[in-house]
Amino acid sequence: MDQKNNWVFAIKEDELADGEKKVLLLEGDKVLLLRKEDAFFAISNKCPHMECPLSKGTLEQYVIQCPCHDWRFDIRNGEFLDAKEIKVPTYEIKVIEGSVFVNIEGAVI
Numbered sequence: 421m422d423q424k425n426n427w428v429f430a431i432k433e434d435e436l437a438d439g440e441k442k443v444l445l446l447e448g449d450k451v452l453l454l455r456k457e458d459a460f461f462a463i464s465n466k467c468p469h470m471e472c473p474l475s476k477g478t479l480e481q482y483v484i485q486c487p488c489h490d491w492r493f494d495i496r497n498g499e500f501l502d503a504k505e506i507k508v509p510t511y512e513i514k515v516i517e518g519s520v521f522v523n524i525e526g527a528v529i
């Protein structure tokens with residue numbers, strides 16, 4: 421896969437606690453950043469069904485449930501649990517010296 425790199429600073433690692441989520445506007449795209457224990461995940465904030473904001477959904481383990489019609493997605497790979505061919509775009513993450521960066525060009529769909 422020909423992925424481009426455009427790493428942008430998102431937040432400091434300690435700004436998000438385990439199980440929390442936060443919407444960030446990164447270069448014009450709304451990205452939902454989530455933390456599960458020591459791992460960070462970034463997905464598009466737009467549900468692929470009818471674009472409801474996933475930030476208003478509920479997170480349980482690694483599954484986020486859309487607030488509008490209850491579609492559920494795995495935050496690790498973006499897969500819709502009922503039909504894996506449907507995905508919410510995910511973004512690569514890296515943490516360097518306490519700062520979290522998102523590869524905004526590298527959305528995996």
Ligand code: FES
Pocket residue numbers: 467468469470471472486487488489490491
């Ligand atoms: S908009 Fe998310 S399930 Fe319908």
